[in-house]
Amino acid sequence: MIRDQWYAIARALEIGSRPFGLRRLGKPLVLWRDREGAIRCAYDACPHRGAALSRGRLVEGALECPYHGLRFDGTGACTHTPCHPGLADRSGLDLHLLPIREERGLVWLWNGKASDELPPIPWDDAIQARLDESGVAQLDLTDTFDVSYLRVMENLTDYHHVPFVHRWTVPAPAEVTRFHAERHGVDVITEGALGDRLTARTHIRGPCFALLEFGGVATFTVCATPIDDDHTWLFARYTQTWLRVPGFGALATWLLGMFDYRLLQRLQDAPVWRSQRLSDPADISRYTLLPADEGVRLYFEMHQELACR
Ligand code: FES
Ligand SMILES: [Fe+2]
Structure with a gap:
């Protein structure tokens, strides 16, 4: 860890x-x-x-x-x-x-020595402001997965799995028509589009915190905390940005959270994460990365630097 x-x-x-x-x-x-x-x-x-x-x-x-x-x-x-x-x-x-x-x-x-001068938590005011922008109720969900948190984190910057893993639930064009990834210290930011439909932006901070924004529909934060090397506790705070009518907005957020968390992640993403057999969850030297995986590369570059300090 x-x-x-x-x-x-x-x-x-x-x-x-x-x-x-x-x-x-x-x-x-x-x-x-x-x-x-x-x-x-x-x-x-x-x-x-x-x-x-x-x-x-x-x-x-x-x-x-x-x-x-x-x-x-x-x-x-x-x-x-x-x-x-x-x-x-x-x-x-x-x-x-x-x-x-x-x-x-x-x-x-x-996860270190106690001190009076510990840094702030990664979920800062700027990230909170992005969640608050939608103005509708926020929904907290938690779950556990029997995979390393690294499989969850690498998935967050990967848009081109959507038309395959989520073929029947989030139909999207396969071609990545726009993609940009950059890294600033412990922050890895990706932004891109599939065809002319799905646009997304992800902002990962440090080993296991992220803000995700999906094309004018949903914004949520994610914490993927290791339970141990092979298990992850996942927390997400969801909000959605397409239905702001009071009452209905909260319902839409709930539906979105359930759809993403219980259906997409648990039933569609998790079986693929489990199938990625790496002897060391942090060693991706056997991966052959594509340009659309630049966020994955930057994430592991950052992770490796944190691990070696
Ligand atoms: S009081 Fe805790 S083990 Fe004895
Ligand atoms: Fe997915």
Whole structure:
């Protein structure tokens, strides 16, 4: 997993009155809200004897282990050892907290050392403004796929798969009549058209965040976070731009999200992603890229640079 990056790992509204266990970046994690309502994150293993803390409970904002009842406050400090209530030194039992932020309705995990000067999350105000432009309700969807996040990310700049993978659902001309790709640091931007019909623009930022815009119809953000090397948690916030009538606009957004997420991606894209057999998901040296894959090339060029820092 690329280090020193922010990864969206969960929807913030999922973190409530119970510890929430999840697997991201190849690690079991636990999320909970402390006494002040701030979300906290740690490896899902009790410092005492390793029980999964996500099986425990919250007691007045403290995370209580299900095995012997040790409790941890919002700083990770062990505050209660029921078998020895007066234990003088509990410092060896403290829980190591991982750096997280709650922004854009998501929990973001920093895959690196904690610091007071971490960079901003990739979903900045300019990207949010593109989503807000449509003025209609936004729809959040999540799903998991049994492929590397790299198969999902490389697909985002690839328009010329549409007339084949989505032959019956998004009929489009096969010829790429316009395509431009450019890279600025961790940003890879592609813009293009199939025939005179489908136009698209994608803006990838860093290893696994993107803004996608489809020809005056839909705009959405995507986070493709590794669960592990072979599984991906996908989050998308959809909005559509062709029907802005109140009420109907929200319905259209819902229909669009379901169409793209449940039908196109799950039933049409995912089987092809699964069929791409690479011994190392990040090693694309066996690919033979076409001009229409320039976004794919730039994405992996950027990814390789991030991996080698
Ligand atoms: S393993 Fe957690 S309290 Fe013993
Ligand atoms: Fe697709």
